[in-house]
Amino acid sequence: MKQESDIILALKPFLKVLDRLGISYYVGGSIASSTYGAFRATRDIDMVLNLNPTHIDELVHSLKNEYYIDRDMILDAIKHKISFNLIHLKxxxxxxxxxxxxxxxxxxxxxxxxxxxxxxxxxxTVFCLSPEDIILHKLEWYKEGNFVSERQWQDVAGVLKVQGDQLDKNYMKKWAKEIGVLDLLEKALQEVQ
Incomplete structure (x- = not known):
């Protein structure tokens, strides 16, 4: 599968630098949901990092030959608590x-x-969100997107179907209530039965 090979080529150098710098992370988005549910092609990789500002210069220096990476964009992301991106050049x-x-x-x-x-x-091997947490995050993104992203909903359904009884439904219901998506979780659970 060329798609997965490109994902691996894009991730390997980044993960190597994160590991060397001691920056913890997880992969989320459609890559994580594909790991636990139905495969879906993608052209991006969603990651969450526990990034310390003291790592920025070394991160940029270590990645600049293989990625488009902008130090100021990263600083701005930290300052304003927003996301940033990098692009694997190959x-x-x-x-x-x-x-x-x-x-x-x-x-x-x-x-x-x-x-x-x-x-x-x-x-x-990468760190991914747990299947329960990818479901909850995708439901939250679905809600934030005004309930129109069929891809998010299908990703949720795929993980629910494949993981089935292995899922910790009590955990999901507890946090779904906390983040305001309990109604969506219950609807999704009903749809896949």
Whole structure:
């Protein structure tokens, strides 16, 4: 699968630098939902980083030959608590980087991240959101997008169908109530039964 190979090519150098600098992360978005549910092609990689501003110069220096990366964009993202991105020059894969939020749910999801293989043949192991947390995040994105993103809804349904009884439904309901998506979770659970 060329799609997965491009993902791996785009991720490997970035993950190597994150590891060397001791920056913890997880992969989310459609890559994480594809890991637990139905595969969906994508041209970007969503990641959450627990980024310390003291790492920025070394991060930029270490990645500038393989990625388009902008130091000022990263500083602005930290200052305004927004995302930034980098682009892997060889594959043109975009990596959207979101900074870890202080919200209790985000902290818990970060703590619960799980190691997963993205592609069996290459055995690239990455930290991904847990299946429960990817469902909750996707429901939140679906709600924030005014309930129109069929892709988000299909990703949720795919993870629910594939993971089934392995999911911790009590955990999901607790946090769904906390972040305001309990009605959507219940609707999604009903639809996949």
């Amino acid at each position: 594959t043109m894969f975009k990596i959207d980087v979101f900074l870890l939020k202080e919200r209790a749910f985000d902290q818990e999801a970060f703590r619960r991240k799980k190691e997963n293989k993205i592609e069996e043949s290459d055995r690239l």
